[in-house]
Amino acid sequence: MIKRIIHFFSSLKLTIFTLILLAFTSIIGTVIQQRQNPLLYIQRFGEPLYQIFKFLGFFDVYHSWWFMGLLLILALNLLFCSIRRFPRDWKILVTQKIKLSETELQAFTSKEKITIENSTVDQTLKNVLNAMKKGGFPCKEKVKDEKGWYLFSEKGKYGRLAFYITHLSIILIFLGAIIGAAKGFKGFVNITEGEKIDSIITTSQDGKSISKKLGFEVECKKFEITYYTDEEGNPTYRPKDYKSLLSIYEQGKEEYTKEIEVNHPLVYKGIYFYQSSYGDIPTLAITVQTSEGDLVDHFKVGEKESFHFLDKNDQKIAVQVLRYLPDFIMDQNRQYATRSNIPNNPAALLQIRRSNNQTERTWVFQRIPNFPHSKSTDYKFTLTSINAKKKYTGLQVAWDPGVPVVWAGCIILILGIIIIFSVPHHRLWVTITNGGKYQTINIIGSTNKNKPSFQTIFLKFITAFKSSLADTKK
Amino acid sequence: MISSKLFGVAMIIYIIAALIYVSYLVFRNVKVGNVATLVTFIGLIIHTAALISRTVASFQKGIGQPPFTNLYSSMVFFSWTIILVYLILEFKFKQKTIGAFVTPIAFACLGFATLLSDEIEPLVPALQSNWLLSHVVTCFFGYAAFAVACGISIMYLIRVYFEERSTENTGILKIFPPSDLLDELTYKAIVIGFPFLTIGIITGAAWANYAWGTYWSWDPKETWSLITWFVYAAFLHARFAAGWKGKKTAILSIVGFCFVLFTYLGVSFLLSGLHSYA
Numbered sequence: 001m002i003k004r005i006i007h008f009f010s011s012l013k014l015t016i017f018t019l020i021l022l023a024f025t026s027i028i029g030t031v032i033q034q035r036q037n038p039l040l041y042i043q044r045f046g047e048p049l050y051q052i053f054k055f056l057g058f059f060d061v062y063h064s065w066w067f068m069g070l071l072l073i074l075a076l077n078l079l080f081c082s083i084r085r086f087p088r089d090w091k092i093l094v095t096q097k098i099k100l101s102e103t104e105l106q107a108f109t110s111k112e113k114i115t116i117e118n119s120t121v122d123q124t125l126k127n128v129l130n131a132m133k134k135g136g137f138p139c140k141e142k143v144k145d146e147k148g149w150y151l152f153s154e155k156g157k158y159g160r161l162a163f164y165i166t167h168l169s170i171i172l173i174f175l176g177a178i179i180g181a182a183k184g185f186k187g188f189v190n191i192t193e194g195e196k197i198d199s200i201i202t203t204s205q206d207g208k209s210i211s212k213k214l215g216f217e218v219e220c221k222k223f224e225i226t227y228y229t230d231e232e233g234n235p236t237y238r239p240k241d242y243k244s245l246l247s248i249y250e251q252g253k254e255e256y257t258k259e260i261e262v263n264h265p266l267v268y269k270g271i272y273f274y275q276s277s278y279g280d281i282p283t284l285a286i287t288v289q290t291s292e293g294d295l296v297d298h299f300k301v302g303e304k305e306s307f308h309f310l311d312k313n314d315q316k317i318a319v320q321v322l323r324y325l326p327d328f329i330m331d332q333n334r335q336y337a338t339r340s341n342i343p344n345n346p347a348a349l350l351q352i353r354r355s356n357n358q359t360e361r362t363w364v365f366q367r368i369p370n371f372p373h374s375k376s377t378d379y380k381f382t383l384t385s386i387n388a389k390k391k392y393t394g395l396q397v398a399w400d401p402g403v404p405v406v407w408a409g410c411i412i413l414i415l416g417i418i419i420i421f422s423v424p425h426h427r428l429w430v431t432i433t434n435g436g437k438y439q440t441i442n443i444i445g446s447t448n449k450n451k452p453s454f455q456t457i458f459l460k461f462i463t464a465f466k467s468s469l470a471d472t473k474k
Numbered sequence: 475m476i477s478s479k480l481f482g483v484a485m486i487i488y489i490i491a492a493l494i495y496v497s498y499l500v501f502r503n504v505k506v507g508n509v510a511t512l513v514t515f516i517g518l519i520i521h522t523a524a525l526i527s528r529t530v531a532s533f534q535k536g537i538g539q540p541p542f543t544n545l546y547s548s549m550v551f552f553s554w555t556i557i558l559v560y561l562i563l564e565f566k567f568k569q570k571t572i573g574a575f576v577t578p579i580a581f582a583c584l585g586f587a588t589l590l591s592d593e594i595e596p597l598v599p600a601l602q603s604n605w606l607l608s609h610v611v612t613c614f615f616g617y618a619a620f621a622v623a624c625g626i627s628i629m630y631l632i633r634v635y636f637e638e639r640s641t642e643n644t645g646i647l648k649i650f651p652p653s654d655l656l657d658e659l660t661y662k663a664i665v666i667g668f669p670f671l672t673i674g675i676i677t678g679a680a681w682a683n684y685a686w687g688t689y690w691s692w693d694p695k696e697t698w699s700l701i702t703w704f705v706y707a708a709f710l711h712a713r714f715a716a717g718w719k720g721k722k723t724a725i726l727s728i729v730g731f732c733f734v735l736f737t738y739l740g741v742s743f744l745l746s747g748l749h750s751y752a
Contacts, residue, residue, distance in 0.1 A: 012716045016708050023704035023733075030694040030741070062692045177690075186688065228596045238596060263603040263685045274687040398687035406689060410676045417669045449714065452658060 009073075010080035018074045025070070029061035075174055078167040089160050092425075098143045098152045100429055100444070110445035110458040114466065121434040125149050128432060128441060131468035135461040137428045148434040152427070159423030160448060166416030172409030180402030187212060191220035192281050192392045196249065200397045214271070214397075217249040221257070223278060223391045242278055244393040270399055277394030280341065282324055283387040284348055286364070289380040296379065300387075303348075311378075315355040319381070323349040326386070328365065336363075346386045352379075424449045426457065477531060478592045480524030481550055485584035487517035488557070488577050495574035499649045507570040511561070514577060518557050525554060532594045540607050545742070546590040548610070552738070553583035555618035559666070563622060567659060571651055575625035605681035613674030613699075617734050619667030620706070623660050624731035627724040630656040634721060657720060660727050661713050668706050675699050698737035705730040 008014065032053070041059060042050045057064025097104075105111070116124050128151065132139050137153040144150070187202035196219040199211045222245040228238045241261060248256040248268050258266040266273040281302060288296040288309060299307040299319075306320040327339040328347035336349075346366040353359045362373040366383040373381070425448045433440040443462065447454035494510035528547065529540060560576045563569070633650045640647065650656070678696065683689035690696060709726045712718035 012711060015711050016716065019704045019708035019711070023701045023708070026697050026701045026704070029692060030697050034692065062697075240596065263605075263681075265684065265687070272687055274685070276686070396687040400688075403683065403689065407680070410679070414669065414673055414676065417672055421665045421669070 006080060006084065009076050010084040011077075012081075014073070014077050015081070018070060018077060022070050022074065025061065025067065028058055032058055032061075034062070035060055071174065075171055078171055082164050082167050085163070089163070093157065093160060096141070096152065096154070096427075098141055098429070099145070099150045100431075105442065105444060108444045108446055109451070110455055112443045112462050114441040114443070114469070116439045116441065116469070118437060119439060121148060121432065121439055124432055124439045124441070127469055127472045128430060130472065131465045132428075132430060134468040135464040137426075137461060139430075148439065149432040151430040151432070153430075154425065154427045156423040156425045159419055159425050162416050162419035162423065165412050166420055169409045169412035169416055172412065173406050176402035176405030176407075176409055178402070179405060180400040184398070184400035184402060185212060186396070186398045186400075188276070188394065188396050189218075190279070190392045190394050191218065191244075193220055193223045193390055195220065216255075216268070217252075218273065218395075219247045219249060220393050221245040221247055223393045225278065225391070242275065242393075244275055244395070246273060246395075270401065272396075272398045274396040274398070275393065276396040279392050279394065280326075280388040281390040281392050282326070282343075282346075283390060284321060284324060284346075284383060285385045285387070286319075286321075286348075286350075287382045287384050288319075289382070291378045291380065293380075298384075302390075311354075317355070317379075318353045320351045320353070321348050322351050322361070326388075343386050343388065346383060348383055350381060424454065426454060428461070477524045477528035480520055480527065481584055481587065484517050484521040484524060484553075485581055485588070487513060487520065488553075488581040488584065491517055492574060492577040492581060495570065495577060499571050499574050502649075510570060510573055511564065514557060514561060514573065518554070518561065521550075521554050521557065525551065528594070535594055540610070543601060543606070544595055546587050546592050548614070548738075549583050549587040549590070551610075552614055552617060553580045553587070555614045556580045556583065556621050559615065559618040559663075560622050563659070563663060563666075567662070569651060569655070569659065571649070572622070572626055572629065572659065575629055576622055579621055579625060603681060603685065605677055605684065609674060609677040609681055612670050612677060616667045616670035616672075616674050617738060619663050619670060620702075620727075620731050620734050623663035623667065623727050626656055626660045626663060627727040630660065630724045631721065631728075634724075653720070657723070660724060664706060664709055664713075664727060664730075668710060671699070671703055671706065675703060694741045695737065698733070698741050702730065702733045702737050705733055 036059065038050070038054075038059075041053070045053060053059060057066065061067055116127075119127075128149075129139050132151065132153060137155070139151045139153050141152045142149060185202050187200040189197055189200040191197050196217045197214075198217045199213045201209050202212045204210050223242070224244075225242040226240045228236050228240045230236050243259050243261040245257065245259045246266050247254050248266075256266075256268055260266045260273060260275045262275050265275070283300050283302055286299045286301065286307075288299065290296060297309055301307050301321050303321050303324040306318055308316050308318040311317055323336070325336060325338040325347045326341055326343040326345075328345045329337055329339050331337050336347075343366075348364050349361060350364060351359055351361050362381070363371070364373075364381050364383045365371050366386065369382050427446045429442075429444045431442045433442070443465070445454065445458040445461070491510055491514040494506060494513055498507040498510050528550075556576060557580045560573065560580075564573065629650055630653055633646060633653050633656065636646045637653065651659075675696075678699070679689040682691065682696075705726065709723060709730060712726065713723050
């Protein structure tokens with residue numbers, strides 16, 4: 001039973017079958033968008049099909065039980081193949097057989113027989129050794145017995161190990177991926193220019209956002225963006241480059257500072273901070289007037305921030321900017337939205353709270369200063385200008401302790417593949433059987449891969465070998 | 475642009491080369507074969523000059539990018555790698571007949587490129603990386619080797635089709651190289667392509683890790699490149715170890731190249747993902 005299981009898992013048919021199956025099932029995840037909102041799927045496929053697809057894991061193919069199962073089968077297959085093959089290769093590497101038996105000699109396809117007349121065995125040995133060298137296969141080992149000499153030569157012996165390093169490197173890559181999935185984390189954080197954060201937002205397995213403490217603080221000291229210029233040298237809206245100057249603080253003490261940009265992350269304690277996006281933090285300038293037109297005050301506030309002033313009776317009136325839309329529109333569902341991030345039609349939703357806790361809300365528009373407030377208030381609010389100079393930097397944060405293992409696996413894989421195809425193990429046995437006045441020379445060649453091209457090499461060797469022997473005779 | 479005109483010239487030269495290769499197939503005249511190789515080589519030189527001039531133009535515009543950062547330029551580059559890989563194979567294995575099947579592919583790529591805009595566009599920040607060069611070059615050499623393998627496999631299937639119907643050594647059978655040789659050459663081309671594809675995927679992963687913080691995100695382009703890798707890995711195991719030969723591996727090689735084409739073009743046009751810029 002165990003033998004059959006080993007046989008099953010080490011079979012080459014399983015390798016080919018698993019690879020082709022992996023190829024075709026991987027397609028599913030590129031056709032169906034992965035990890036979307038269930039409602040979107042139901043809308044698209046209908047409830048019954050949705051349930052079937054969900055059961056089959058089609059909405060998260062690459063993490064489904066059966067895909068993992070296929071990868072596991074592949075890993076086991078690699079492992080079993082290597083284990084099953086190893087003893088044979090080890091024997092060849094460590095204890096090369098120099099004297100082949102008659103039946104072993106018959107098993108090879110590349111062979112040649114030459115008879116040398118009128119020579120002594122010692123003379124022939126000398127000539128053969130010389131001829132082997134000339135043919136490109138110098139003798140590595142020789143053994144003598146009562147029948148004659150047994151000579152052996154080989155090339156690319158350690159090429160045999162490429163099989164193992166190639167296949168085990170893939171297991172190493174899998175291991176790295178498992179380590180990363182089990183111990184690492186991925187998240188993001190937005191930091192306003194000039195501010196510090198000490199935690200990031202990560203997504204849990206079931207799609208919920210969780211705040212994660214970093215154990216240190218990160219400050220965005222500065223954010224800069226440059227744009228491509230057009231033919232006349234005017235800036236366009238295509239960003240050329242954006243950079244953040246980040247500083248790390250441990251217990252309030254500045255430890256490390258680096259300017260990051262796309263493709264150039266900051267690394268601290270193995271945690272990578274990647275520049276991934278940016279956005280505006282607008283400051284709104286709002287003027288408050290009484291209904292008679294007398295100026296009360298000017299205020300500068302950001303979104304979600306508040307300001308307050310006192311009315312005629314010295315009662316506090318607090319105003320909060322609930323929402324800011326740079327390019328205000330009302331969409332088909334009569335929802336307020338923004339068309340773009342360019343301030344084409346800036347609008348703010350204000351919430352006004354009086355001392356008696358009575359609240360009212362109103363929209364104000366920069367381009368339409370006389371747009372009537374939603375309720376009759378005794379004050380007039382005007383959005384006079386928008387300052388969008390302040391920005392936030394969007395960072396991806398990742399810690400993946402499996403990455404070095406994955407890279408090690410990748411580098412070994414590349415080396416392994418190159419060696420596998422370029423370093424075959426060629427072996428050559430030459431036996432000299434002494435018949436007194438004549439000697440019979442048997443030449444046998446063998447390779448572990450690509451027999452046809454070895455045959456060419458073998459024939460070339462034979463030609464060189466024979467001509468060398470012929471030369472020494474003269 | 476001067477480079478676009480040069481690409482046009484290269485395109486015309488390749489179609490001429492293809493015609494000469496076909497006449498070589500028919501007449502089996504060594505001189506005709508040598509002329510075909512020479513013409514292809516001249517095409518390659520002009521093609522190379524065009525690539526260099528496009529790169530120089532890009533630097534002059536202050537963009538400074540290698541010549542394969544949008545569909546037009548990558549197509550032009552793909553065509554270049556196909557011819558280069560083919561000429562290397564021809565030189566190594568002394569088989570000129572395959573040229574009749576490979577030069578038209580290079581011609582078609584350049585022809586397709588002429589339908590696209592040849593504008594040199596600025597690079598989005600994510601593409602401004604030293605990884606770009608190694609990633610794209612290795613991928614395209616892999617693709618080119620697979621394209622050549624596919625061409626040879628098609629020749630193989632055509633030859634076998636006629637072999638099964640006729641015992642006489644006439645017509646196609648007289649023109650095409652023996653099926654064993656075609657089979658062997660398919661395998662050789664894939665052996666060249668596979669390490670390149672592997673390095674291409676890995677440099678892509680390294681770059682992704684550096685730029686996006688994750689070496690693998692199952693984005694459609696990544697996934698399709700892996701699918702292609704699976705198919706060719708299956709081919710190599712079938713051929714190398716299990717001793718499959720002939721029709722089965724020829725079909726696998728053609729399927730593999732269809733997957734390459736989908737990875738390169740299909741994904742960009744039909745599926746959405748991180749590789750939206752190329």
